Amino acid sequence: MKISLKDKRTRIWLAAVAAAVLVVVLTLILLPSSPGRDAKKSTYQIQAEYSPSTHVIRGSMKLNYLNQTGETLESLSLHLYPNAFASEDTAPFPQDWMELAYPNGFNTGGIEAANIRVNGKEAQTSLEENNQILNVKIPRLGKNRSVKLEMDFTLTLPNASGRFGYTDSGVNLGNWYPIVCGYDGGFVKNPYYATGDPFFSETALYEVSITLPQEYTLATTGVITQKDQSNALKTVWNIKADNVRDFACVFSADYKLLSEQVGDTIVYSYFTDEETGKKALEFAVNSMKIFNELYGVYPYPQYTVAESDFFIGGMEFPNIVFINKQFYKLQNLLTLEHVVVHETAHQWWYGVVGNNQVSEAFIDEGLAEYSTMVYYKKTKAPEDYRTYFNYYISNNYRFAMAELRQRYNELNMSINKPVNEFEDDLAYETMVYTKTALMLDTLNQQMGDEAFFKALQSLQSKYQFKSITKDEYIAAFQAQTNLPVSKMIDAWLSGKVILH
Structure with missing residues (x-):
């Protein structure tokens, strides 16, 4: 298009307007991005220091x-899992x-959050579920918009040998910091049940700094980016973990360390006895090679068996597992x-592809158990x-079913139900682990290895992170066969399939 300018003043005016527009555009480009608009994922920045005397x-x-929920939010809900350890009634053990x-x-153990701020201002908060859920009011937050939440916390560790606590052997930090509840039509605000792994959260970027006495060695989710030992008494461990749905670590004064490369991943084994520590590394390496081939390559730079x-027994967290x-x-x-x-199988089924472990625990546990058989x-x-x-x-x-039938006159044979609805821990393990593995074995035999x-593999590629x-x-299996596997899976999950 050709434009004819009749006089010099018009040309000068247009040039001035163009220059002003250019300044505005350059300013927008060069200024730091607004976190409210341009954040691509949630980010946790945590600083923590452990005192062994207290x-x-x-x-x-x-x-x-x-906000990736697809809905407008007016509050956030966070799990305060350590508060389950405040009393015997709520302690997460049968x-x-x-x-x-x-x-x-x-x-007792627990966590106290203080100085809670939203976008720099003091926040309105409330607690529920025996102080295990923290609700924080936020300004209306649209889809794909972000909000800043800051707080201080004091964490008291119980003398316990579960996911969270200290013993003479070291310190386990699983489910230890405030973490946003997973979202499934609303924030999933379950308490820390004694049955199963009652956790559900979304992937995020973690940047964590943990200060420990010099004698401790840290095994952790993520990559240790810096180890500052400039203080003669303390070590500051800086860690970065991307696309993980939780952050856990364990530290001990007695650890020895071995490692082996598998593709682009370093596999670490932290142990106290060298002979069995080598075997733990061997088992992790061999299983990782098999699962890389079957499901898709493990997408993280490190994996730790501690x-x-x-x-x-064993507990999965992103990039790290705790082993008894x-x-x-x-x-x-x-x-x-x-x-x-x-x-190790959980690193694919829970770590890379997640699920609500409270309401549909059979997904990750059944796949992990059947992967072990594979x-x-x-x-x-x-x-x-x-x-x-x-x-x-x-x-x-x-054997488990014989025991359960002796314990209960009526036994719900359903695999797919929330963890708190199982009769007891044996019923949970029998249905979620063992019966689901039997279902998957039947499915594998009917479909054949290639389709199964x-x-x-399609689940791993489509739903990574x-x-x-x-x-x-169910849809992933049905897409690979003309057999009516959807009906078959539904029958197993609903308890209609009775095995003798």
Whole structure:
């Protein structure tokens, strides 16, 4: 288009307007991005320091929360999991496990949040679920907009050998800081149930600084970016972890360390006994190679298997798993192998692809348990594989069901229900782990390996760093076959399939 300018004044005026527009554009480009508009993911910045004399951690947290719920929000809800440890009534252990959890007798733990601010201003807050849920009022927050939340916190560790606590062996920090509740039509504000792994959260970027006495070695989610030992008495550990749905660590004065490279990932083994520590590394490396091939390459730069005083057995967190120190004995190598492989499988099923572990625990636990059977199939002789499958799955299911039928006149055989609705921990494990593994084995046999594992690969590629539901889980299998597998899976999940 050609424009004719009639006089010089018009040209000067237009040039001035153009210059002003250019200044505005350049200013917008060069100014720092507004976190309210341009944040691409939620970010947690945590600073914490541990005092071994008081077993207290004092810290602060800055959260830049990105609203990816698809809805406008007027408040945020955060889990304060440590407050479950405030009393025996709410401690997250079945009653018959309390002596194992507290070998020196029950004692309290908890977290107190203070100086809570939203976008720099004092926040309106409330607590519920026995102080395990913190609600924070925020300005109306539209889709894909972000808000800044800041707070200080004081964390009191219990003398307990669960996910969270201290013992003579070291300190376990699982589910220890304020974390935004997962969202499923609303924030999922469940308490810290004693059954299962009652956790649900979305992936975020974590930048964490933890100050510890010099004698401690830290094993952690994420990559240790700096280790500052300029203070003769303390070490400051700086860690960065991207696209993870939680942050956990364990530290001990007794750790030894071995590592091995698997593709672009360094696998670490933290242990106290070298012979079994090497075996733990071997099990983690071998299972990672198998799962890389079956499901898709593990997308993180590190993975850690850490011996810990965790009496329950094994616990998955992003990039790190806690393994019971009692398994690090030569007579317990079969158990060590099983638990390390199961927890390694969780790095794909929970870590990379998440789910609501409160309402649909069968998704990650069933896939992790069946993945362990697949590992045995690929690493053991055929006759040995059958022995492993019968021991951990078929016979285990039969013996557990016999025990449950003695305990209960009426037993709900449904796999798919919230963790707090199972009759007890044995019922939960039998349905969620073992029966789901039997379902997946049946599904694998009907579909064949190619279609079965293609379905799982599709979940990994489509939902990487996201969370799936039962419907998406079933749809992935149905998409790979003309067989009516949707109906078959529904029948298993609803309890219509009865095994004898």
